[in-house]
Amino acid sequence: MKKFFRNLHLWLSLPFGVVMAITCLTGAILVFEQDITKIVQHDLHYVQEVKGNPIPADSLIQQVELTLSEGVIVKEMITSDDPRHTYAVKLSKPRNATIYVDPYTAEILGTQSRLPFFATTLKLHRFLLGKRDAESGIFWGKTIVGVSTLLFVIVLLTGVVLWWPKSKEAFRKLVRIHFGNGVSRLLYDLHAVGGMYVLIFLLLLALTGLTWSFPWWRSVVNTLLGEGSQSLVYAIHVGSWAGTFSRILTFIAALIGATLPLTGYYLWLKRLLRKKKK
Numbered sequence: 001m002k003k004f005f006r007n008l009h010l011w012l013s014l015p016f017g018v019v020m021a022i023t024c025l026t027g028a029i030l031v032f033e034q035d036i037t038k039i040v041q042h043d044l045h046y047v048q049e050v051k052g053n054p055i056p057a058d059s060l061i062q063q064v065e066l067t068l069s070e071g072v073i074v075k076e077m078i079t080s081d082d083p084r085h086t087y088a089v090k091l092s093k094p095r096n097a098t099i100y101v102d103p104y105t106a107e108i109l110g111t112q113s114r115l116p117f118f119a120t121t122l123k124l125h126r127f128l129l130g131k132r133d134a135e136s137g138i139f140w141g142k143t144i145v146g147v148s149t150l151l152f153v154i155v156l157l158t159g160v161v162l163w164w165p166k167s168k169e170a171f172r173k174l175v176r177i178h179f180g181n182g183v184s185r186l187l188y189d190l191h192a193v194g195g196m197y198v199l200i201f202l203l204l205l206a207l208t209g210l211t212w213s214f215p216w217w218r219s220v221v222n223t224l225l226g227e228g229s230q231s232l233v234y235a236i237h238v239g240s241w242a243g244t245f246s247r248i249l250t251f252i253a254a255l256i257g258a259t260l261p262l263t264g265y266y267l268w269l270k271r272l273l274r275k276k277k278k
């Protein structure tokens with residue numbers, strides 16, 4: 001039975017491993033996008049001066065709506081407990097439009113814009129930099145990422161079967177990364193043991209990520225978690241569910257996830273060369 005799982009693990013990883021690595025690496029980069037953006041766009045996210053108490057939310061929304069184009073309304077206003085922070089105001093249109101407002105003066109400071117580096121990283125993460133095919137209407141990059149993510153779930157689960165120890169003594173050996181025993185043993189441990197350490201995180205990242213690739217999976221998640229669960233799914237996917245601590249854990253997990261296909265390729269090639277010598 002293990003031979004079947006080993007072959008499944010291998011033959012799913014070989015053609016899609018590069019895409020899995022790219023998706024994990026770009027995902028790791030995007031974990032701290034908001035933090036880095038706030039530093040770069042400091043004047044957009046922080047007020048120049050804290051002036052007493054902020055304007056009440058209802059009054060602030062009314063003042064902002066007076067400045068908007070006809071037909072545009074405020075959908076949501078995200079406040080902050082930090083008196084230095086501006087308020088993020090989400091608009092009804094255009095799609096995903098967000099402006100930042102000084103909560104003390106109601107001055108609109110600017111519109112949210114993704115930094116070019118992160119915009120490119122996101123396109124690589126979700127679409128492999130591809131676009132929708134004009135003739136077929138198929139979004140090939142998005143489809144490839146979605147299929148690769150789905151197969152990544154299977155690869156992770158088959159990896160658990162292959163790693164699973166036969167005894168307690170074997171378990172002790174299989175939860176340690178051995179240094180000083182050669183490059184091959186180190187890479188094997190990083191692949192097998194490292195993968196087990198971050199298994200739950202990678203499964204959560206993959207399963208939540210699928211909601212952006214397949215509408216049928218999004219429906220399944222909404223059925224299981226309830227309508228309006230997308231904010232929870234997003235928080236799990238980007239690692240923001242427990243603040244900075246969970247983001248660090250998510251970053252580490254995604255980074256290790258990016259190395260798994262690469263170490264897997266190395267081990268596979270090494271085994272091929274060994275067979276040829278024999």
